[in-house]
Amino acid sequence: MTDLPDDNTLTESGLDLRAGKGRILLIACGALAREILALIRLNGWDHMDLQCLPAKLHLYPDRIVTAVEEAVARNRATYDDIFVVYADCGTGGQLQAKCTELGVNMVAGPHCYAFFEGNDAFAARAEDEITAFYLTDFLVKQFDAFVWKPMGLDRHPELRDMLFGNYTKLVYQAQTEDPALLAKARDCADRLGLAFEYRFTGYGDLAHALRAEAEKT
Incomplete structure (x- = not known):
């Protein structure tokens, strides 16, 4: 796989987002793109699509919640399910609260170091x-x-x-x-x-x- 762009962003223009019945959209941190794509391919999860937000949002965790909320709003009508592939990531519980408000699930844990190790x-x-x-x-x-x-x-x-x-x-x-x-x-x-x-x-x-x-x- 070639390297990601400098801002480590994957969007609809860069991936085949095939919305439709039974499909799941993963809204994820760009830092997890390779790992998520590897798991999708390894397990044959053809009903999952990936949209990544800029990895550099981790430098500004206060912006993560808004970015996730906007991504969910853009895609809710075309997917049966949306799953947020972020941990808390320095948002002080605000991301979990927003996901609960939006009715979408997210990865458990304080940050990626925790969920990678378990x-x-x-x-x-x-x-x-x-x-x-x-x-x-x-x-x-x-x-x-x-x-x-x-x-x-x-x-x-x-x-x-x-x-x-x-x-x-x-x-x-x-x-x-x-x-x-x-x-x-x-x-x-x-x-x-x-x-x-x-x-x-x-x-x-x-x-x-x-x-x-x-x-x-």
Whole structure:
């Protein structure tokens, strides 16, 4: 698969959204596009279509709720079901409240780090990993765009110890077994001055949530 555009946005013009009877629309974070498409293909969920919102909304979580609401409104009339593939993602419960108001379901969990590892497993580790900084496949690939540059470390590397001084390790939650990504994740840890831990999670609770949604129809 070719790389996503810089804003990591997939829209109707980029995907075959075949609305109709029995079809499910997944409204998702652009950071999850590859994983969702892989699961759809692997499981033959031909009745599921995907529309991704810009991954960079994670830099402005207050905008996620409005973007999801607008996407649901645009597509409600042409789909039997809509499923929101976001966790809370820094919205402070507002996204769940909006989904409840709109009558659509969403992925459970505080963020993608939790549901990739499995929400229960992540919660069990939470107290011991309060000083861990997490990366997924997407964030390893987009480390400069989503971590290094937004935090100003490209211009002011001296800020590193101030921003990451309370972290002790970088945990790479890998969705795929990719030696190149593993090497890049190690480099990310080195750049941040953190110890490195590799943890293969696969798709975790994301796979379970999509399977449950796919089997509803």
